[in-house]
Structures are given as structure tokens and as C-alpha cells.
Amino acid sequence: MNIQTSNPPLLTANELSKSFGGLRAVKNAHIQVKAGSITGLIGPNGAGKTTLFNLLSNFIRPDAGEVIFDGQPIHPLSPHEIALQGCVRTFQVARVLSRLTVLENMLLATQKQTGENFMQVWLKQKQIRQEERENQARALDILESVGLAAKAYDYAGALSGGQRKLLEIARALMTRPKLILLDEPAAGVNPTLIGQICEHIVNWNQQGISFLIIEHNMDVIMSLCSHIWVLAEGTNLADGTPEEIQNNPDVLEAYLGD
Numbered sequence: 001m002n003i004q005t006s007n008p009p010l011l012t013a014n015e016l017s018k019s020f021g022g023l024r025a026v027k028n029a030h031i032q033v034k035a036g037s038i039t040g041l042i043g044p045n046g047a048g049k050t051t052l053f054n055l056l057s058n059f060i061r062p063d064a065g066e067v068i069f070d071g072q073p074i075h076p077l078s079p080h081e082i083a084l085q086g087c088v089r090t091f092q093v094a095r096v097l098s099r100l101t102v103l104e105n106m107l108l109a110t111q112k113q114t115g116e117n118f119m120q121v122w123l124k125q126k127q128i129r130q131e132e133r134e135n136q137a138r139a140l141d142i143l144e145s146v147g148l149a150a151k152a153y154d155y156a157g158a159l160s161g162g163q164r165k166l167l168e169i170a171r172a173l174m175t176r177p178k179l180i181l182l183d184e185p186a187a188g189v190n191p192t193l194i195g196q197i198c199e200h201i202v203n204w205n206q207q208g209i210s211f212l213i214i215e216h217n218m219d220v221i222m223s224l225c226s227h228i229w230v231l232a233e234g235t236n237l238a239d240g241t242p243e244e245i246q247n248n249p250d251v252l253e254a255y256l257g258d
């Protein structure tokens with residue numbers, strides 16, 4: 001897309017490793033996401049892609065290696081703090097709260113988890129109500145932009161799988177992120193909705209949001225991404241432009257052996 005080679009990396013991970021018991025799910029992996037880019041992360045089932053996402057967002061701690069987001073190491077931060085710094089992620093199986101409404105799911109993203117006590121809340125009631133009104137307006141705007149406004153007051157549990165994925169991405173936008181990590185945004189989604197999700201991603205990218213996308217749907221990856229990283233058996237296999245990746249014999253072999 002609009003990647004410029006001079007752009008500094010927004011996210012860099014070096015020498016990341018993670019084992020589960022005897023299984024080395026990620027081995028000395030590295031990855032980079034340039035500011036302003038839509039970057040892809042592909043690899044056969046079980047290659048370690050989701051585990052790498054979990055390490056990039058500190059949902060799990062690495063055995064070794066480091067992750068730098070926007071110039072700062074993320075290891076001292078919780079996933080919530082990382083989100084507040086501007087790096088948010090979605091999950092392979094969308095995690096929406098079924099018994100809350102779509103709008104309530106959106107508003108959860110803006111909830112402060114620390115720094116509020118009773119006195120502060122009491123003293124700042126007016127400001128808090130104002131913030132709540134602003135958040136609600138913003139949530140409704142974002143829902144409108146993704147075509148979910150009519151569902152705002154429905155339970156999230158009533159949404160289709162594709163709509164849940166869309167809600168997760170919409171919720172990620174609430175915190176005004178710099179980078180969104182998407183774990184299989186097209187999986188289980190009907191082709192029409194996949195097309196719409198891709199259009200939204202391009203749109204948000206043009207507004208300045210960078211993306212790192214895991215996806216098995218090669219049409220999605222090849223059409224959206226300017227740069228693609230390939231993992232196989234927990235380790236880097238290749239990286240390059242869509243064309244380079246499509247013509248890389250090692251990549252083809254890794255997939256055929258899947």
C-alpha cells in the first residue's frame with residue numbers, strides 16, 4: 001500500500017522464543033511492522049502465528065527476546081497498557097461479550113482500569129459524564145461506518161460470526177490505535193463481508209492506522225499487504241513483497257507439506 005521504505009518500524013520483535021512444555025512454538029523469531037503499512041503474517045497451521053501475536057501483545061511472556069513498540073520495550077506493560085499506548089489486537093475466535101449489547105462491547109474498550117477511586121469519581125462527575133457522552137457518540141459513529149449501527153442495541157451474541165469479527169475490529173478502533181493486530185479477520189466470514197472488511201482496513205490504513213494481519217485467505221493477504229512475513233514451525237521462513245512470497249519455493253513447499 002502506501003508503505004515508504006524510509007518509515008521507521010512501529011513494531012519490532014527480535015529473537016523471540018516461547019515453549020509450551022517440550023514444544024517450541026516460537027523459535028528465535030523476528031518481525032517488523034513499518035509505520036503506515038499493512039503487513040501480513042502467514043504460515044501453515046500450527047506455525048506459531050497466534051503465539052507470536054500473543055508475545056507481541058504480552059498476553060504471554062516470551063522465554064527470550066524483546067518487542068519494541070513505538071520506540072519502547074513492551075515487556076514492563078500489561079496488554080491493557082499496551083493497548084493504551086496504541087497497539088491493540090483481535091483474536092482468532094472473536095472475543096465479544098455475548099450478553100452485552102454491541103454498543104456496550106464498544107464502550108468496554110474505553111474503560112479505565114486503574115487510577116479511578118471513589119473520591120475522584122465523585123469530584124469529576126461532570127467530566128466523566130461528558131467523556132461517556134463523547135465515547136458513546138464515537139462508538140455509534142464507528143458502528144455506523146462498519147454497517148453495525150442498526151445492531152447497536154442488540155446483544156452481541158445475536159451477531160453472525162463475521163459481524164462479531166467486525167465488532168472486534170470496531171472495538172479496537174475505540175482507543176485510537178496506531179497499530180491493530182488482526183488474527184484471521186476473514187476466517188469463517190462470508191465472501192461479501194470479507195470484501196467489506198478489506199475495504200474498511202484500506203480505509204483505516206489511509207487514515208494512518210497500521211495493520212499486522214494473520215490470514216490463511218491468500219487473496220486477502222496478497223491484495224492488502226505491502227510486506228509479508230512467513231513463519232513455519234515457529235521460525236522465520238521468508239519475508240518480502242506479495243510477489244516475492246508467491247514465487248518463493250520454500251514458502252510453496254511449506255504449504256504443500258501442510
Ligand SMILES: Nc1ncnc2c1ncn2[C@@H]1O[C@H](COP(=O)(O)OP(=O)(O)OP(=O)(O)O)[C@@H](O)[C@H]1O
Nearest residue numbers: 020023025043044045046047048049050051052092
Ligand atoms: N497455550 C498453549 N499450550 C500448549 N501449546 C500451545 C499453546 N498455544 C499454542 N500451542 C501450540 O503451539 C503451536 C503453535 O500454535 P499457534 O496457535 O501459535 O499456531 P498458528 O500458526 O496460529 O496456527 P493456526 O493457523 O492453526 O491458527 C501449536 O503446535 C500449538 O498446538
Ligand SMILES: [Mg+2]
Nearest residue numbers: 049050051092
Ligand atoms: Mg492461529
